[in-house]
Amino acid sequence: MIKAIIFDFDGVIVESVGVKAQAFSMVYNSYGNEIISKVLDHHYKNGGVSRFEKFIYYHKSFLGIKLSKDQLKELSNKFSDFVVDKINSAPYVNGALEFIKTNFRKYDYHISTGTPQNEIEIITRYRKINKFFLSVFGSPEKKENHIQKIMESNNYSKDEVVFIGDSLQDKIAANKKDITFIGRIEGSNKQLLNEKYKVSDLSELDNIIKQL
Known part of the structure; x- marks a missing residue:
């Protein structure tokens, strides 16, 4: 679960x-x-x-x-x-804000991004979504280290965590920590087309997670 x-x-x-x-x-x-x-x-x-x-x-x-x-x-x-x-001022990915607001009591949310730590904190505060996330991790620390810290500090098992990303590096980080990966496929980015679990936007995320 x-x-x-x-x-x-x-x-x-x-x-x-x-x-x-x-x-x-x-x-x-x-x-x-x-x-x-x-x-x-x-x-x-x-x-x-x-x-x-x-x-x-x-x-x-x-x-x-x-x-x-x-x-x-x-x-x-x-x-x-x-x-x-x-x-x-950039738009949300379709379905993202709705999913976050609707399901934040059902799941723990965390962010792992290549954006610098201070910058992602500024952005999430400005957009008033920081309150939904238990932790927000940015660079220069690697994403696999983010995942490790998140799992250890919250005592999650591997089958309790899913990572959703849009790049090969996201997939690699999730695979290194042996957690489920969901790929977001968009536009000309074809790197994740063969993923077992994938979405075109986050309006599909709830249905995918229910399959896990």
């Missing part, structure tokens, strides 16, 4: 994956369209990876530049300034 649901944030609760893509385009705009294309291709194929890891990878692999800590912080702040307001 499922007791707890761990949600990714971007692309699962809020339709904000495109906002992050816009931010990466903005950051790498001065390097030209070829670099932007490489950045966005990697970004879309590697959802769930923190922006810090992506900045380091993009600069080293595409530009031949090793970022200093100060440079990484500057890029991250620029990125954050761009995305927070846009994510605060």
